[in-house]
Amino acid sequence: xxxxxxxxxxxxxxxxxxxxxxxxxxxxxxxxxxxxxxxxxxxxxxxxxxxxxxxxxxxxxxxxxxxxxxxxxxxxxxxxxxxxxxxxxxxxxxxxxxxxxxxxxxxxxxxxxxxxxxxxxxxxxxxxxxxxxxxxxxxxxxxxxxxxxxxxxxxxxxxxxxxxxxxxxxxxxxx
Numbered sequence: 001x002x003x004x005x006x007x008x009x010x011x012x013x014x015x016x017x018x019x020x021x022x023x024x025x026x027x028x029x030x031x032x033x034x035x036x037x038x039x040x041x042x043x044x045x046x047x048x049x050x051x052x053x054x055x056x057x058x059x060x061x062x063x064x065x066x067x068x069x070x071x072x073x074x075x076x077x078x079x080x081x082x083x084x085x086x087x088x089x090x091x092x093x094x095x096x097x098x099x100x101x102x103x104x105x106x107x108x109x110x111x112x113x114x115x116x117x118x119x120x121x122x123x124x125x126x127x128x129x130x131x132x133x134x135x136x137x138x139x140x141x142x143x144x145x146x147x148x149x150x151x152x153x154x155x156x157x158x159x160x161x162x163x164x165x166x167x168x169x170x171x172x173x174x175x
Contacts, residue, residue, distance in 0.1 A: 024062045027087055037066045066091040079103050082140050083112060095142030102137035109143055 038044040042057040066087040075082045089096040127146040131138050
């Protein structure tokens with residue numbers, strides 16, 4: 001008879017247990033240097049060598065997206081390929097939105113870009129919706145155009161508010 005653990009299970013009873021694989025995807029590195037910081041718990045902590053023997057050392061795989069080889073980027077089968085191209089082109093000083101490849105999930109790409117530009121607003125997707133309705137492919141170029149359109153709308157809105165404020169001040173009317 002097989003020995004049971006404290007939970008009353010035998011070794012073969014853990015078919016519903018899965019290994020956790022953790023990776024770090026680094027997106028914000030637009031510098032000319034790859035990630036060169038700590039990649040394990042031991043590298044992060046300043047501890048005595050004797051203590052380190054008793055502390056589990058977890059490795060932290062870091063994938064510096066802007067530095068991926070073109071072959072790796074091309075192997076991606078999802079819209080993440082376009083995300084990776086965007087970050088690499090941005091790092092290399094190229095137009096990050098120059099791709100003509102159709103996106104399968106343009107709204108997700110817009111949200112992704114919104115996160116990395118720290119734009120918490122709900123971006124107006126009218127331009128993308130118009131492209132989709134007319135049967136066109138939504139590409140990174142279309143996403144860039146949508147972002148520019150949204151920026152122009154926001155800029156005009158702020159400009160009108162500032163203009164009104166200046167007009168009140170110059171006209172002697174209190175705001």
